[in-house]
Amino acid sequence: MTHGATRAGDEQTGKRGMNLTLRIWRQKGPSVKGKMVTYKVTDISPDMSFLEMLDVLNEQLILQGDDPVAFDHDCREGICGMCGVMINGQAHGPQQTTTCQLHMRSFKDGDSIDIEPWRATAFPVIKDLAVDRRAFDRIIQAGGYISVPTGTAPEAHATPVPKADSDAAFDAATCIGCGACVAACPNASSMLFTAAKVTHLGLMPQGQPERNDRVVNMVAQQDLEGFGGCTNIGECSAACPKGISMETISRLNHDLLGALRAGARPKS
Known part of the structure; x- marks a missing residue:
């Protein structure tokens, strides 16, 4: 109307x-x-x-x-x-x-x-109220692609996924990249956005081959873009129009620590 x-x-x-x-x-x-x-x-x-x-x-x-x-x-x-x-x-x-x-x-x-x-x-x-949010695009680009075959689709039930994991992945995938999490955070951290993009692939079978490199490279790019550090204040989740939980940040930190222990390093 x-x-x-x-x-x-x-x-x-x-x-x-x-x-x-x-x-x-x-x-x-x-x-x-x-x-x-x-x-x-x-x-x-x-x-x-x-x-x-x-x-x-x-x-x-x-x-x-x-x-x-x-x-x-x-x-x-x-x-x-x-x-x-x-x-x-x-x-x-x-x-x-x-x-x-x-x-x-x-x-x-x-x-x-x-x-x-x-x-x-x-x-x-x-200009005025319009801002350049291409930093988000570069964080996603840093995550790269997933190496899955592009031929005939596999049978739907060939790789069972626990419902808790699929639900969490779908919740994270609802992120629309609006930037409210950054704007609401006193530190201007993009951790909720990055965590959502890391989590929805990290929980799915097709996201496993590049899981370690993805999280390391995306967090490194986030830092290069000049976003602030996360101090778990929670304003990001409170402002998120999709209600993405701070649990995704915990998942990102878990994946990042595991990737670094496995020897993954950001690409230069």
Whole structure:
């Protein structure tokens, strides 16, 4: 539903829109100093998503001849992980969901809302609220491929997998790489993200041949990217829109220690 349709529905039901004060981080480029700029938006429907509210603001800015606020988004269905901003100091805002799935009914009429980009050295600002998250891509690339035959698929029950392992692997694989874990962590650690990507393969049979090299290389790349160290504060899991458990970090540490004991070393 578009925000225009939402507004029409509010007019029919007599529902009053919200008036909000937005303090938004504006930065024209990576090398330009940014600052918080205040805007007013009016008649915002409680049923709008947070991104639809930003769309309304951008329409207003364009009509005024101003530069619209840049922010990342794609599917707007909570699947792709593209959206993500700090809202009043919380990654994705007050609900444990993606920014695109956060609705304005989570706020009250007259509220002031601070909106900032992900705050991490490894996520440099591109413009305004949009950040460069390619560091995540490089961590995944460091993990390499899995050496499994690509011919006829094996019989489904040829290699039994314990249900506890398959459940844990599927839970870890729900990571959408949005970066909320990094933004929420006081150390800007990417350990929950890296652990999720290591764990979902490490628990499966097809992930075993490269298991040791994968964990060593991905953790090494994580450090090269400038992410902070994990001190088990737990903000990462609390902010994760997919609710990925910190248990995945324990699994990564177990795999890393075992790999190092086996003599695995990161590739140069």
